Amino acid sequence: MIDTLRLTAEEAFRLVERGEVSTAELHAAYLAAIAERDDELHAYLRTVDDPQGIPIAFKDLVSTRGVETTAGSRILAGYKPVFDATVATRCRESGMSLLGKTNMDEFAMGSSTENSGFGPTKNPWDPERVPGGSSGGSAAAVAGGLAPWALGSDTGGSVKQPASLCGIVGLRPTYGTVSRYGIVAFASSLDQIGPMTKTVRDNALLYRAIAGRDPMDSTTVELPEAVQVPDALDLKGLRVGVPKELNEAEGIEPGVNEAADRTIELCRELGAEVGETSLPRSVEFGLACYYLVAPAEASSNLARYDGVRYGLRVEGADVREMYEKTRDAGFGDEPKRRIMLGAYALSAGYYDAYYGQAQKVRTVIAQEHAAAFESFDVLVSPTSPTVAFRLGEKAENPLAMYLSDVLTIPSNMAGLPGLSIPCGLSEGLPVGFQLIGPQFSENVLFRTGHALERAIGFDVVPGRLR
């Protein structure tokens, strides 16, 4: 009997190596769990029958040859890529095979998965609550025992925040370490594919499989050192910085603060030196900076959906009318808002005040983080200011939704890696703890995350499913 709620990918590989379980039995077990629970959760948009390797779920913006890939948008309904994303190829080469494609906010724009063109995903801890987003389908699949692990993507916090809300481990890698070839683009200077797993060790294993330079993506680089799967249980010699503004930001729930404070205390107990630091302008101006840079890039990237080469077409009398009708019918509200916001910020007369200024703020954010890393190896904070919120709670107020990412965005603007691990419960719902490091410091994040994970002993199985 395979317990899909508890099985880690590392254990799955071991069982298969020893001949105790076949990959076909693994796939059958997960497909059975999906049949049992996914009517309620809606983590998947579709499953596939490919039992050749250890199962993995991909967020539905990872191109998979011959398998529908929609990025959560009706404008791409029916689109079947004719090539594989590099991360899909690398997963297959590392002994994995696709279990299914997971739900997401349309074009990865959102923090609750309610912006999906195909209906929302529910949180396995409480189906009346959101799983976070935009990689909410991948997070819910892993937390709900519907996949051993999954890939998500993170632009402003779309791996870290849903990992936090669903009580799993999520890594946003250093920009440039994971290929974006074959990933449906949102904001190209920020988008990164990241592993979503039950344990930090699984996370390191999956990161090791997908990371490294890809000739098909000229923004990728070789890793400066090999990925190490962590096993140390202490934090001796580690300098942990607690940025004041990230831990005292307005809107952080008391229960979230308590869980994060306990985890900071645990860092001390495990031998780390803990000190306070400051990122004043990064936190105050990060969100505004992000909501200029990301929509500007999105308005350019989403110009390709024009009813000509793939996806939806709504006929019109001439080509321009066809474009406009296709895009109005195919895009949901959030992509429309961001396309218009981006086009506005880039337009003549506003460029310097908005986009140009935001690019300079980005420099300031990178400098502030670099200064903090002169004294500290890792910076820590809650991942999300809140636990999982109720479906519909923020759906009518885009700005309130944007604030879900206020703690993850600043380091993302600087291209830094961030790991979210579950650190406890508040109101019976998971709280995520964010570890931020300098560029290419994933090994330090894994080591720190693993030691904390073992010391915390968080049970990743949602209470109601135990």
Added chain:
Amino acid sequence: MAITRDEVLHVARLARLELTDEEVGRFTEQLSAILEAVAKVSELDLSGVEPTAHPLDLANVWAEDEPRPSLTVDEALANAPDRQDGFFRVPPA
């Protein structure tokens, strides 16, 4: 309002979005609120600060100019809503 109804219509035209009247009203309100929030970036005096377009310090990534297999015409057209004689077919311009 940080953005007017006419400006929303103008930007929608630039972005090739045909909006309904209801959408124009809603987006005018929502985009105004968002623009007011993001205008915060103008509070900082950043004269002399270089802009960042990309988080890694990469420049001129070169590659050998080697031919390799690419998509066939049929593969490239496989997802086209309309096609004719090996081309994408669109309504008259």
